[in-house]
Amino acid sequence: MINLTCVKIVVKPEFIEPFIQATLENHRESLKEPGNLRFDFLQSKEKPEEFMLYEVYLSDEAASAHKSSAHYIKWRDTVADWMAVSRQGYRYNVVAPAQIGQWRS
């Protein structure tokens, strides 16, 4: 079953630029994972210090593998002190699109 998580991250204003660079690297590497379906990196229009990662994996196992990857661990440790508050993950079940094929870019 698809594993979909929205991660909300609020960054201290002075770290917006390095956060973007570090997260772009995590984005690029995450897209190479065989179980990754999407890793959209978004910035709030109203609050530029607020970001959202839209992370979609083929399975819970694929999502777990991501959290063990070198690029994820590097990102997590790099950005930890740049966050204004702890990041929050929101888990969703996919209602639609129902077919895996519709999720592959």
Next chain:
Amino acid sequence: MINLTCVKIVVKPEFIEPFIQATLENHRESLKEPGNLRFDFLQSKEKPEEFMLYEVYLSDEAASAHKSSAHYIKWRDTVADWMAVSRQGYRYNVVAPAQIGQWRS
């Protein structure tokens, strides 16, 4: 520029099932719009009465055209009384993927 909105919707518990059916119809029709890139329909894992629509359009004009479409207006009017609170839209700028081609399924 890509127009990306997350719409958070909380439904009265007794209307979860009809809400899913009405939104699946809106999902199917929205995917046919030429300016639509994505219309993901998600249900919170922790709170089944909470939904999220992840709507991505090629441009602000395409997003506006969606709001004038017959299927959107039908959906909006059908589900209006089923919501526990007013729905909320969150607008984002896309940091990555930066290329439109990466957004097309």
